[in-house]
Amino acid sequence: MTHFAVAAVGADRPGIVAAVTRAFVDHGCNLEDSSMTILRGQFAMMLVVDAPEGVGAPELEQALAAPAAELDLVVTVRPAAEAEPPPPDSSWRVSVHGADRPGIVHGVTSLLAERSVNIVDLSTRVVGAPGNALYTMVLEVTLPPGSDPTGLARDLEAKAAELGITCRLHPSEADIL
Amino acid sequence: MGVRPVLALPDPFLQRPSAKVGAVDAGALALATDLVDTMRARPACVGLAAPQIGVGLRAFAVDVTGHRKARSCHGELVLFDPELVEAQAPEVAREGCLSIPDLTGDVARATRVVVRGTGVDGAERVVEADAFEARALLHELDHLDGFLFLDRVASAHAVYRRKVYR
Numbered sequence: 216m217t218h219f220a221v222a223a224v225g226a227d228r229p230g231i232v233a234a235v236t237r238a239f240v241d242h243g244c245n246l247e248d249s250s251m252t253i254l255r256g257q258f259a260m261m262l263v264v265d266a267p268e269g270v271g272a273p274e275l276e277q278a279l280a281a282p283a284a285e286l287d288l289v290v291t292v293r294p295a296a297e298a299e300p301p302p303p304d305s306s307w308r309v310s311v312h313g314a315d316r317p318g319i320v321h322g323v324t325s326l327l328a329e330r331s332v333n334i335v336d337l338s339t340r341v342v343g344a345p346g347n348a349l350y351t352m353v354l355e356v357t358l359p360p361g362s363d364p365t366g367l368a369r370d371l372e373a374k375a376a377e378l379g380i381t382c383r384l385h386p387s388e389a390d391i392l
Numbered sequence: 393m394g395v396r397p398v399l400a401l402p403d404p405f406l407q408r409p410s411a412k413v414g415a416v417d418a419g420a421l422a423l424a425t426d427l428v429d430t431m432r433a434r435p436a437c438v439g440l441a442a443p444q445i446g447v448g449l450r451a452f453a454v455d456v457t458g459h460r461k462a463r464s465c466h467g468e469l470v471l472f473d474p475e476l477v478e479a480q481a482p483e484v485a486r487e488g489c490l491s492i493p494d495l496t497g498d499v500a501r502a503t504r505v506v507v508r509g510t511g512v513d514g515a516e517r518v519v520e521a522d523a524f525e526a527r528a529l530l531h532e533l534d535h536l537d538g539f540l541f542l543d544r545v546a547s548a549h550a551v552y553r554r555k556v557y558r
Contacts, residue, residue, distance in 0.1 A: 310543045314402035336548035342494035349401045351495065353548045381407050383543050 216265045218247070219275060220295040225288035227258040234282035235260060235290075242278055243267045263295055305357045306335070306387040307364065309371065313380025315341055315348035323352070323382060326374050330367060331359045350380070355387060395433040396426050396445040398490045406491055407538040410441075410448045413472040416514040420451070424470040424512050427453035434490060439528045441535030444491050450474065452532035454525070461485075461524035471517065474509030476533055479526075487531060487541045488554060498550035499541050501527045 223235055232251065239246060249262035266275065275292045283290045311323055320339065327334065336355040343349045358364060368384040375382035399405055413420050423442060431440040431453050438459060441452040454469045456462040479502035488496045505526040511517040521529055531541065545551055 308545075308547070310545060312401060312540070312542045313404075338548045338551065340495060340551055340553065342553065343400075343402075347402070349492070349494070351542055351551055353542075353545055353551055355548050379404075380402075381543070385544070387547075 216245075216267060217271070218295040218297065219244075219264050219266055219272060219292050221260070221262050221264060221275070221279075221290065221292050223260040223279070223283070223288045223290045224257055225286055227253050227256055228286065231258050231282075231286055231288065232260065234286055235279065235288070238275070238278035238282060239264050242270050242274065244270065244275070305360075305362075307356050307358060308385050308387050309352075309354040309356055309382065310385070311350075311352040311354075311375070311380060311382045313350060313375070313378065315343075315350040316378070319350055319378055319380060320352060322374055322378050323354075323371065326370060327354075327356060330362065330370075332362070332367070333357045333359075394426065394429045396430050398430065398434070398440075398444050399446055400491045400493060401540065401542075403491075405446060405448070406443055406535070406540060408443065408448060409538045410443055410450045410536045413449050413451055413510070416472060416510060416512065420449075420472060421512060423447055423449065423451055424453065424472075427451065427470060428455075428468060431455065437490060438524075439532045440490065441532045443535050443538070450536045452535065454528045454532055456525045456528055459524055463523040464521045464525045466519055466521065466525065469519065470512050471507065471509030471519070472511075474507050474529075474533060474536070476505060476530070477508050477518070478504075478506040479530070480504040484546050485527065486552075487527070489531070489541055491535075492540060492542060494554055495542070496552045496554050497541050497545040498547070499531075499544045500546055501530045501544075503527070505529055507533070 245265040247263045251260040272292045279290045334356050339352040341348050341350050371382045427440050431437045438456050439454040442449045451472045481503045482500045483503050484498050484500045486496050487499045504522045507519045507529050
């Protein structure tokens with residue numbers, strides 16, 4: 216079995232998931248992890264599928280061409296290397312909020328990248344009236360071995376002050392049950 | 393003064409830690425009245441902290457009377473210079489905030505707390521609360537340190553757009 220990462224984006228309407236996944240079923244593929252959501256009217260699907268011998272990226276692309284054309288989706292397929300499981304105990308959360316302006320995501324994530332901090336999950340929301348909009352971003356990150364969370368928290372706060380926003384680093388909540 | 397306008401993010405005032413109130417004087421009592429009046433003026437509002445009405449002092453009002461998730465209920469509660477004495481048994485639940493009217497988020501909070509502060513009569517008050525009232529107290533305590541629920545959401549996918557404020 217080979218893993219493929221598939222991404223599909225298009226204007227939201229009923230039937231997108233059913234149409235795309237039908238192509239996988241027809242080729243004996245298993246769906247593994249996926250994340251699918253509506254972003255301002257665009258339905259975005261990201262998934263990893265496990266394909267049987269003989270089914271490669273060209274076959275999957277061909278199978279997806281029909282639903283992509285019918286539903287006006289942009290679809291990409293690429294082979295995915297086996298993922299290393301993340302270390303269990305280095306998970307942190309970064310909360311960011313402030314007046315909307317260009318460069319918040321880039322400013323915060325550049326600092327994280329400089330420190331080899333890996334982003335595991337990220338989502339953003341913009342709400343409120345234009346001119347006084349609130350931008351929020353929550354990231355789940357893993358710190359490389361030997362990192363100094365206190366120093367990172369301080370540097371994130373300094374970066375946030377530069378951007379006129381608030382940025383806080385917390386250990387991720389331990390599982391409660 | 394009575395009902396005051398409520399500040400909303402991204403107003404940076406909400407992120408500042410507040411100062412101690414100290415002795416409960418006429419100014420502190422006027423603040424207590426404004427907090428309660430403003431809280432009462434908003435439907436389904438169960439708590440309001442001084443920074444939310446633009447006052448950088450450690451004071452809040454809470455009233456969870458009649459809320460379906462409440463167990464302990466101290467009725468109308470105004471505390472000055474409150475401190476968290478004990479917090480146990482965290483649970484994740486959805487929270488909103490008048491100062492973030494368009495979003496809600498899942499936040500882990502203790503479900504049993506002891507909070508000590510000064511009441512409107514100037515005497516020390518020790519409040520033991522659980523369930524929803526405990527969550528409300530912790531949410532308001534956070535405001536006094538410049539923390540909002542967005543700073544505490546449980547994961548990257550735990551922030552939601554609110555449909556209706558109720």
